[in-house]
Amino acid sequence: MIKVDALISFLKKNNTDFYTGVPDSVLKEFCSILKNKKNHIIATNEGAAISLGIGYYLATKKIPCVYMQNSGLSNALNPLISIAHKKVYSIPLILVIGWRGSPRIKDEPQHKVKGEITQKLLNLLNIKHTIIRTNKDLNKFDKQIKFAKKNKTIVACLIEQGTLEKDIKKNSRKDYYKLDKEAFLKIMLQNIPINSKIISSTGYNSREIMYLVNKYKLNKTYNFYMVGGMGHTSSVALGYSLFSKNKIICIDGDGSLLMHLGALKTAGYFAKNNFKYILLNNNTHDSVGGQSTYADNINFEKLSKSLGFKKSYTVYNHKNLEKKIKNFLNIKAASFMEVKVTNSKIKKLPRPKDLIKIKKEFMN
Incomplete structure (x- = not known):
């Protein structure tokens, strides 16, 4: 194990004092220290973080630190290849990547798939990298950073x-x-109409829904839990809704919505009456450390209407809650509901296990 302070000090010695990225549970302690730093920006997605780092380098000639989970490396590929690459603009960057699904670590199926190809992907991109396990590994990484600068x-x-x-x-x-x-x-789960379908975002949202369905024996519908693909929940739900007679309820989080905000415009424009979008907004990246998403000052009711949703609602307390939910679910229009909620309070949330079974049941 290594101390987070040692990692921060190591980066500081290499004249790195700007940090940007997307919070990750593996890097939770690292992200926790960064939130108090002046030159730190939490980006909406990894590609945006790379781009912020590129802008910083162009302004200062100093190498930035961009952090992410390895699943987010895919989001970062475009600016990494088409802007920062040695054969394009040749811009030095330090990437700190949380390695979910490492061959040495037991993990979930979606993490194992990406974990197995992470090093191959970095090699394909000609990105020199070091696995950091002890302080000695920092010495090797130090040499690579000096090479990157030069x-x-x-x-x-x-x-x-x-x-x-x-x-x-x-x-x-x-x-x-x-x-x-x-x-x-x-x-909400107790009032879902029969033959409805739920598609819920990665993180705590899907795990909480699975927990509550089991706890209260709520088997009115089948659910599709997005165990990965953060930011793509609304697109999967829209794609399903356009070719199904079922009512589709998309349950998303604020971090997920902001990661690929443009997808909401597509949903607002093309969605039919059977599409219901619920935003669970707690203004935090709840499952990876509780960092702010900065979504607290967005007027989602006005935004969703401007993006094409026919009806839009905001819920922030328990007053007439069941009535509001029923009205939202039963209205014949593509609808958006922002629900301002607390952080998750449920301990030891389960994880979806038999993903093929979940898919088959959802498609029946």
Whole structure:
């Protein structure tokens, strides 16, 4: 294990003082320290983070640090290849990548698939990289950073689950809103019309829904849990809704919505009456450390209407909650509902296991 302070100090010695990226559970302790730094921006997606880093380098001639989970490396490929690559603009970057699905670590199926090809992908991109497991590995990475500076190239380090020393202080998370998330989800699930379908975003949303369906024996519908593909929930739901007579309820989070916000315009324009979009907004990346998404000052009701949704609602307390949910679910129009909820309070959330079975049941 290595101390997060040691990693930050190491980067500082290499004259790196700008950080940007997308929060990751493997890098939770690293992200926690960064949130108090002046020159730190949480990006909506990994491609945007790479682009922010490129802009920083163009302005300062200093090499930035861009952090992400390895699943997000795919989002970063476009600017990495078409802007920063040695054969294009030759812009040096330091990538700190949380390595989910490392061959040494037991993990979920979606992480294992990406984990197995992460190093191959970096090699294909000609990105020199080091697996950071001990302080000695930092010495090797230091040489690669110096090479990157001299030759104007990209360099990366991979960090596995459990490598970073945990902060013994309890991480208290701020609730921006008061409506209990579990209470809302329970009432919503209890009032879903028969033959409806749910597609829910990756992170806590899908796991909470699965937990509540089992806890309260709610078997009115089949659910498709997005175990990956953050930001693509609305597109999967839209694609299904356009070719099905079923009512489709898309349950998304604020971080997921913002990651690929443009997809919501497509949904607003093409969605039919059977498309219902629910945004569970807690203004945090809840499942990866509780960092802010900065979604608290967005007027989603006006935004969704401007993007083409016929009806839009905002829910922020328990008053007439069941009635509001029923009206939303039964209205004959493509509809958007923002629900301002607390962070998750459920302990030891389950994870979807038999993904092929879930897919088959959903498609029946």
